[in-house]
Amino acid sequence: MSADRETNQTMTDRDIALLLADAADEVEIGIAPYQAVIRGGRRRRARRWALATAAALVITGTSGTLALAGLRDGNGIEVSPAVTQKATVPSTPEQRHVYVPQETMLAAGTEQGEEWYITVDVWGAPLTKAEAEAQLKAMAGRHEEPWDKDRASALVGKITYFVRRAFGSGEPGLLMGDSAAKEDTMAGTDLKSGATSLDPKKTDGPQRLVVGQVASTAQAVTCTWKDGSSTVARKVAAGADVNSGEATIRPAAGSPDSWFVCVAPAGKTYESAEVTTD
Amino acid sequence: MGDRKQAREAQDDGFQSFVIGRWPRLMRTAFLLTGEQHAAEDLVQSTLEQTFVAWRKVGSADDPEAYVRRVMINAHARKHRRRLKEFLAPRDDSGLVREIADTGDRIAQAEDRSALLEALAQLPPRQREAVVLRYWEDLTETQTAQAMGCSVGAVKSNAAKGIAKLRAIPGLAEMVTQGGRQ
Numbered sequence: 001m002s003a004d005r006e007t008n009q010t011m012t013d014r015d016i017a018l019l020l021a022d023a024a025d026e027v028e029i030g031i032a033p034y035q036a037v038i039r040g041g042r043r044r045r046a047r048r049w050a051l052a053t054a055a056a057l058v059i060t061g062t063s064g065t066l067a068l069a070g071l072r073d074g075n076g077i078e079v080s081p082a083v084t085q086k087a088t089v090p091s092t093p094e095q096r097h098v099y100v101p102q103e104t105m106l107a108a109g110t111e112q113g114e115e116w117y118i119t120v121d122v123w124g125a126p127l128t129k130a131e132a133e134a135q136l137k138a139m140a141g142r143h144e145e146p147w148d149k150d151r152a153s154a155l156v157g158k159i160t161y162f163v164r165r166a167f168g169s170g171e172p173g174l175l176m177g178d179s180a181a182k183e184d185t186m187a188g189t190d191l192k193s194g195a196t197s198l199d200p201k202k203t204d205g206p207q208r209l210v211v212g213q214v215a216s217t218a219q220a221v222t223c224t225w226k227d228g229s230s231t232v233a234r235k236v237a238a239g240a241d242v243n244s245g246e247a248t249i250r251p252a253a254g255s256p257d258s259w260f261v262c263v264a265p266a267g268k269t270y271e272s273a274e275v276t277t278d
Numbered sequence: 279m280g281d282r283k284q285a286r287e288a289q290d291d292g293f294q295s296f297v298i299g300r301w302p303r304l305m306r307t308a309f310l311l312t313g314e315q316h317a318a319e320d321l322v323q324s325t326l327e328q329t330f331v332a333w334r335k336v337g338s339a340d341d342p343e344a345y346v347r348r349v350m351i352n353a354h355a356r357k358h359r360r361r362l363k364e365f366l367a368p369r370d371d372s373g374l375v376r377e378i379a380d381t382g383d384r385i386a387q388a389e390d391r392s393a394l395l396e397a398l399a400q401l402p403p404r405q406r407e408a409v410v411l412r413y414w415e416d417l418t419e420t421q422t423a424q425a426m427g428c429s430v431g432a433v434k435s436n437a438a439k440g441i442a443k444l445r446a447i448p449g450l451a452e453m454v455t456q457g458g459r460q
Contacts, residue, residue: 013413016444020310020414023391023398027309027318032301034294037323041330183334 045192093131096124099138102253106163106211107261109245111198114168117242118175118211118261122254123160129153135160146179157181161255163211167200175211185256186215188275195270198263206269210262214249214275221249222276223262226269232276233260293333296342297326304350310410311354313399321357325350347415347425351407355426397447404432405440412437 093099101121108117121144126132132152139145144162146155158179166172176194186192193212197205210223224230233247235258240250249260264270304325308318328349329336336345398406404426411422412433422433 013441016409016441017413017416019394020410023394024306024310024414026391026395027305027315029302029305030319032298033323034297037297037326037330038290040323040327041333044327045331181334 042190093124093126093134096127097122097254098124098126098131098135101142101144101162104250104252104255104259105242106250106252106259107246107248107263108242109263111167114199116165116167116198118209119164119166119172120252120255120259121162121164122252124254125157125159126155127157129156132156144174144177146177155179158184159254159256161252163259165200165209165211167198170200173200182256186213187217188215189218190215191218191221191273191275193260193273195273206264206267208264208266208269210260210264210270210273212260212273213255213257214260216251216256216258218249218258218260218275220276221247221260221262221273223247223264223273224271225264226271229265229268231262231264233262292337293330296329296337300343300346304346307347307410307415308350308354310395310398310414311350311406313395321350321353324353328353344421344424347411347417348427351411351425352427354407355403393447394444397444401440401443404428405436405443408433408436409440409444413441 101123103119103121106118106120108115110116121142123135123139123144126135129152132155135155136146136152139160146160158181160177160179162177163175164172165175175196191212191214193210195207195210197203197207198209199205212221214221219235221233222230223233231247233249235249238251238253240248242248245263247260247262249258252259260273262273301322304322305318308321308325309315312318312321325346329342329346332345336342339345398409401409407426408422411417411425412419415422417425419430419433419437422437423430426433426436
């Protein structure tokens, strides 16, 4: 017994060790629930993603067995992810958008006379700790703070993104953010989303705004509201017009994933969101 | 498919092997900590979910076991911080002292185990953690301190108090004097 290594032990201690071993045998071991662990792990990752900046968000888990899912198009045909089709990686940090993020408008609309819009800032991946430290400073200048803000090295090799919501005359505020390595790129029916009120001042109101990330191959996301009705966000091309109140999935500059936004009709509230084939 | 998918699959394979390989041992440890089958399953699953989130870092570390132990002990401690009232099973109103029947009999053995689990359940969480890590996981005081996130002195104190309380339980003392499990 290594318990003997550091202190004087008695025979009784060894007996207790034996009794503990015997008692431990009483548990039914069963089969390791690997898929459940994976699903739970991905839910935790998603929760961390959103809680980094927005504690009020409701987070959905991912769907499907992500660990084994390949990238497939709407017909179930395996396809190459868009990110691998890039010919070259820009060499300077400026070209990689390490110090100035690429901003994409994801959705916009008008609610009771107040204009709102959702954007995502995507910061390029720093390649060195020095680049990461400079990136942290640049982020601070935009009031964007990554999850692991005290450890610049944690940002190396990862893109970092922040979703912002602007409503009415108020300053745009952060909704969520996270850092992601290449291997975290979403695939298949992966989905990370958060739901919150459309008006940031009405945090107790219905959760009408759903913002999330899906694989670049996803063609549709169905947002279901608590009354059973639903809104379908459909894929649009990069740079497509942002029409008022329209639910879409769209690429975001610098992000290997696509982003979707659904807004529930007045009075309805969020229930779930999932990638669908429609 | 690209290198990314291959890297992800390799990582998933590594994690899957880890989960399947460590599940039995983790379940036994969790069972001693919680005293109940379902609570043990929940604790291990929750521990492995957290491990999955950090797997890229943990999987390539020298001692992933140490990380997992730390996560499990933290999760166990958190649960007890939230819920001061112990929910541990086996629960009944018979108290700590159990009449020890003849050993060699399956029912009697089950009761002995039950008495030990109940005795463990009566220990404050930190003492229980120290006893389980030291005497079941067979960790050194230093390793136990790392897992519990405390000093070696605190481990010594918690383990000593825990063991003293276990020894003071008449039923358990009898089991020990009878030589424990035969």
